[in-house]
Amino acid sequence: MNRAQPAAVNPLRDPAALTRSTAFLLALVVLWPLLVVAEFKPGALFDPQNLKTTGSFLAGFLPPETGAEFLSHLVRATLETLAIATAGIALALLIGIPLALLSTRVLAVAEIGPGPGLRRSQFIHYGLRALLTVLRGVPELVWALLFVRVFGLGPAAGVLALALTYGGMLAKVYAEILESGESRPARAILEAGGSRLQALLYGLLPGSAQELTSYTVYRWECAVRASVVMGFVGAGGLGQLMDQAMRMFNGGEASTILLTFLALVLAADALSGFLRQWVGRAGTDGRVAGVSGGGYVMALCASLSVLASFSYLNLGFGELFSSESLRLMVGFLVSFFPPELAVGWLSRVGYGVIETLAISAVGTLLAVLGGLIFALPASGRYGLLAGQASRFVLNALRSVPELVWATLTVLSVGLGPFAGVLALALHTTGVLGRLFAESLQNAPAAPRDALLDAGARPGAAFLYGTLPEVTPQLLAYSLYRWEMNIRMAAILGFVGAGGLGQLLYFELSLFRYAEASTVIAAMLLLSIAVDATSAALRRRLA
Amino acid sequence: MKQSSRRLALKGALSCALFASILSFSLPAAADEAVLRVSAIPDEAPTELQRKFAPLGKYLEKETGMKVSFVPVSDYAAVVESLATKKLDLVWLGGFTFVQAKIRTNGTANPIIQREEDAKFTSKFVTADPAIKSYADLKGKTFAFGSPSSTSGHLMPRHFLLQANINPDKDFKNVAFSGAHDATVAFVAAGKADAGVLNASVWDKLVEAKKVDTDKVRVFSTTPPYYDYNWTVRGDLDPALVKKLSDAFLKLDAKNPEHAEILQLQRASKFIPSKAANYDGIEQAAKAAGLLK
Numbered sequence: 101m102n103r104a105q106p107a108a109v110n111p112l113r114d115p116a117a118l119t120r121s122t123a124f125l126l127a128l129v130v131l132w133p134l135l136v137v138a139e140f141k142p143g144a145l146f147d148p149q150n151l152k153t154t155g156s157f158l159a160g161f162l163p164p165e166t167g168a169e170f171l172s173h174l175v176r177a178t179l180e181t182l183a184i185a186t187a188g189i190a191l192a193l194l195i196g197i198p199l200a201l202l203s204t205r206v207l208a209v210a211e212i213g214p215g216p217g218l219r220r221s222q223f224i225h226y227g228l229r230a231l232l233t234v235l236r237g238v239p240e241l242v243w244a245l246l247f248v249r250v251f252g253l254g255p256a257a258g259v260l261a262l263a264l265t266y267g268g269m270l271a272k273v274y275a276e277i278l279e280s281g282e283s284r285p286a287r288a289i290l291e292a293g294g295s296r297l298q299a300l301l302y303g304l305l306p307g308s309a310q311e312l313t314s315y316t317v318y319r320w321e322c323a324v325r326a327s328v329v330m331g332f333v334g335a336g337g338l339g340q341l342m343d344q345a346m347r348m349f350n351g352g353e354a355s356t357i358l359l360t361f362l363a364l365v366l367a368a369d370a371l372s373g374f375l376r377q378w379v380g381r382a383g384t385d386g387r388v389a390g391v392s393g394g395g396y397v398m399a400l401c402a403s404l405s406v407l408a409s410f411s412y413l414n415l416g417f418g419e420l421f422s423s424e425s426l427r428l429m430v431g432f433l434v435s436f437f438p439p440e441l442a443v444g445w446l447s448r449v450g451y452g453v454i455e456t457l458a459i460s461a462v463g464t465l466l467a468v469l470g471g472l473i474f475a476l477p478a479s480g481r482y483g484l485l486a487g488q489a490s491r492f493v494l495n496a497l498r499s500v501p502e503l504v505w506a507t508l509t510v511l512s513v514g515l516g517p518f519a520g521v522l523a524l525a526l527h528t529t530g531v532l533g534r535l536f537a538e539s540l541q542n543a544p545a546a547p548r549d550a551l552l553d554a555g556a557r558p559g560a561a562f563l564y565g566t567l568p569e570v571t572p573q574l575l576a577y578s579l580y581r582w583e584m585n586i587r588m589a590a591i592l593g594f595v596g597a598g599g600l601g602q603l604l605y606f607e608l609s610l611f612r613y614a615e616a617s618t619v620i621a622a623m624l625l626l627s628i629a630v631d632a633t634s635a636a637l638r639r640r641l642a
Numbered sequence: 643m644k645q646s647s648r649r650l651a652l653k654g655a656l657s658c659a660l661f662a663s664i665l666s667f668s669l670p671a672a673a674d675e676a677v678l679r680v681s682a683i684p685d686e687a688p689t690e691l692q693r694k695f696a697p698l699g700k701y702l703e704k705e706t707g708m709k710v711s712f713v714p715v716s717d718y719a720a721v722v723e724s725l726a727t728k729k730l731d732l733v734w735l736g737g738f739t740f741v742q743a744k745i746r747t748n749g750t751a752n753p754i755i756q757r758e759e760d761a762k763f764t765s766k767f768v769t770a771d772p773a774i775k776s777y778a779d780l781k782g783k784t785f786a787f788g789s790p791s792s793t794s795g796h797l798m799p800r801h802f803l804l805q806a807n808i809n810p811d812k813d814f815k816n817v818a819f820s821g822a823h824d825a826t827v828a829f830v831a832a833g834k835a836d837a838g839v840l841n842a843s844v845w846d847k848l849v850e851a852k853k854v855d856t857d858k859v860r861v862f863s864t865t866p867p868y869y870d871y872n873w874t875v876r877g878d879l880d881p882a883l884v885k886k887l888s889d890a891f892l893k894l895d896a897k898n899p900e901h902a903e904i905l906q907l908q909r910a911s912k913f914i915p916s917k918a919a920n921y922d923g924i925e926q927a928a929k930a931a932g933l934l935k
Contacts, residue, residue, distance in 0.1 A: 153833040173689075249723040254713070333717060340716055344687050347825035349832050428727045511834060515784065515816045596818050606819075609719050609790035610933055611742055 116564070131465070137458035138521050139598075144513040154512045160351020170353060173341060178360060181337035183409035184255050184330065185323035188262025190406040192323075193316070195235075195267030200274035203228040206283045206304060207296050235268025237627035240326055241503075241591045242620060245333045245608060250429045256415045258330035258337065262323055273315055281307040314376040321372045325365060329501045332594060338364075339503075346507040346595075358500060365499035436617035445615060449603065449622050456599040456626065459517050460589040463524030464582040468574075470525060471532030478537035490533070498530025502588050506597040517598030524585050524592070535577045536570075543569045572641050579634045586630050590623045678706060678883075681713040682734035683721050685792060686824050686844060688714040694907045701904055705890035706883060716821075718791035722746060725876055732879075732887065737763075737793040737870045737924040741934070744918060750877025753918055754884060755891040756869075757910035759843065761920070763870035765794045766845045767863040769837035770830055775862055777806045784816040786829040786838035790933075793870050793924060794841035795823055801927040802865045824848060831859050841870075843909050868923060872916040888915065 144150060201207060208221050240261045247257035286303025290296070294303075305312075331339020338357060345353035378394075474494050477486040506523035513519050548565030552558070556565075593601025600619055607616040680699065682691050692714055699710045713730065715721050722739050724730045726746040735743060735753075743751040773779060780803075787810075788795020796819075800810055810817055818835050820826040823844040829835040831854065842864065848854045873891065875884050891913040894901045905911065928934035 149833055157832060245717075248717060248720045250727070251729075331716070340688070343716060343821075344689070347821055347828065348687060349828045425727070432723075432727075511832070515818050515834075606790050609717075611719065611722070611746065612935075 161355035165352035191263035192266035196270030199271035466525035467528030470529035475536030520597035762867035783836035786835035
């Protein structure tokens with residue numbers, strides 16, 4: 101995307117006007133039916149009955165509950181949440197690393213030249229990629245819901261759900277990182293007869309170790325948020341407490357739990373930021389893969405916390421994988437087949453899919469607007485104070501998971517898809533606002549300064565100097581979040597916020613697994629379709 | 643090469659440690675046998691369920707000589723599935739969840755005990771809207787059931803609504819599942835739902851404990867009686883232990899002050915033997931309401 105061409109013919113003509121206005125009109129045309137399906141009625145926010153309901157619930161937030169018994173529950177649940185996240189990520193690494201290495205093209209010896217193994221190797225690659233898509237295409241909450249049934253109650257279900265979804269995600273992103281880096285050193289090692297392990301350690305890792313570590317730490321941070329939510333389906337942790345407090349409209353407990361969330365997410369964020377910075381520094385001192393004395397200490401700390409997590413949770417995997425449980429598990433899985441394909445049911449699921457799409461699209465769009473509004477001050481454009489304040493707002497929005505926002509928004513606008521839209525918009529504004537602010541900060545200043553020097557007003561300098569520089573990145577972030585929001589929108593129904601989730605919850609409650617299986621298949625197809633679309637869009641934008 | 647082997651060794655050691663940790667932390671749990679694993683459908687807040695169960699758990703420990711552990715849950719269906727997959731030994735089920743358990747265990751789930759009150763259980767329809775006086779006034783309103791798997795909070799009220807020619811899926815503006823009986827009252831009191839329905843026993847408890855403002859939320863209809871809750875054991879539990887358990891429940895006597903506390907927390911005047919046939923009516927209602935095939 102090279103927008104920096106000089107306006108050739110008419111110097112007064114806006115070079116970007118045509119594309120921008122066409123895109124805007126097109127967006128409106130596409131958006132309209134989505135708004136209808138998502139039951140987009142901002143008026144509901146100001147309905148007196150809803151205002152009263154929300155107001156009296158929020159009034160109950162003060163003072164936060166500080167009873168000793170509740171606090172001891174809270175501490176236990178917080179530890180459990182952290183342990184679930186850490187243990188889940190550890191298992192996800194066990195799944196993700198081998199899958200990533202197996203599905204990375206760069207390490208495929210068979211692809212080096214024409215040989216007998218090429219066809220087979222390509223076949224394996226496609227098979228693995230499909231497996232990865234299934235693993236991460238089914239939302240972790242749905243995995244948890246299923247595992248709660250198979251493995252019984254408690255944190256084991258949450259840990260395994262995280263392990264599968266995040267294993268799939270890690271594998272995909274690791275493979276992408278390894279492929280996107282400089283692949284010639286690895287290829288050279290392979291061609292010179294080196295082993296694949298040597299090619300990995302000396303050809304690939306030095307270039308990508310920093311990014312790999314950084315992504316892993318970021319995923320751990322996400323896992324903390326995700327394991328908060330697991331509790332909503334009975335997999336332990338803070339979510340379970342939150343679910344109860346919200347259902348009983350116990351504002352005092354809810355506010356204490358929310359404050360704990362905030363503290364936890366900010367702490368995870370800070371730790372993750374610190375680790376990433378540290379890895380960044382370690383990568384520059386010339387050591388292979390950034391492993392130094394400090395690296396061993398860090399690895400030791402990480403493995404100790406993994407050990408501590410497993411021992412705290414006392415998962416009893418031995419029992420989980422006994423032949424008896426395996427038999428039961430297979431029986432459970434078999435009951436999902438064949439999926440229910442009656443026309444009436446398919447049309448209900450179909451409408452659920454459309455509703456889910458609409459919720460995610462409108463929610464993400466609102467978040468893009470909100471994100472931009474907060475990103476401008478957060479990037480330090482209007483002074484330090486405004487910057488700090490908007491950063492705090494963004495952090496607060498981001499640290500509350502979508503599902504928890506949804507329990508609040510169903511109060512403010514009533515049950516239905518619009519509550520889901522708002523919940524997604526609130527959380528995603530926090531996420532996008534932060535990313536947008538970072539992009540704005542990193543945007544090169546030269547074009548804007550040139551415009552300012554040439555006498556342009558600040559607004560115009562922003563629109564034509566800064567915006568074109570960051571647009572591709574902002575779009576990429578927004579598309580990526582939209583992808584995630586579709587998965588999220590599919591499960592918001594668990595708390596009455598529309599979409600496929602409510603159908604799934606109801607059918608699972610009644611043990612109608614054939615019907616539930618159709619809903620899960622729909623979620624999976626949706627996620628695959630979105631993956632493909634957003635990859636295609638991103639390729640076009642790049 | 644020297645460096646790479648060192649790194650390999652480190653990697654190897656780390657992964658060994660991880661596997662060892664998984665093994666070592668899982669083994670003790672498998673070896674521990676003399677524990678009676680008890681749970682209950684989460685028809686009230688889990689903290690409330692634990693509070694209610696504590697004295698009963700101690701009593702059962704004394705009577706059976708086993709360690710009793712209560713597993714709190716937030717999903718009805720998970721309790722049924724855990725009983726079917728033998729992750730639980732003794733569970734407190736509702737009528738509908740018992741029928742589901744019976745079907746999922748091919749009829750082996752064994753209902754041993756119920757409260758005397760469970761033989762003629764009822765549900766209360768509640769509202770905070772002065773305009774709602776009968777089932778017919780519910781048309782076009784937002785309505786809250788408890789959990790989809792609840793007998794007194796969903797199945798039987800749906801059954802009686804259908805008999806009165808009200809179809810919840812078509813005639814209500816929106817149907818919410820609050821998840822638990824006390825949550826349904828909270829939904830109605832907060833205005834999140836225009837009306838709702840819950841189990842009579844929980845309603846009475848909330849009124850007695852003054853946890854609900856009866857000036858605001860009132861009962862506008864009560865269902866006819868039906869069989870509800872029981873204590874069910876998994877089919878292959880040692881018959882001697884089953885005998886001990888049912889004897890322990892049957893022995894509970896309101897005149898004994900220690901027992902009185904247990905009975906009062908369980909909201910039972912006394913416990914009586916139960917049998918699967920008691921719940922045939924529920925099974926038919928579930929089939930008629932389309933909740934069971």
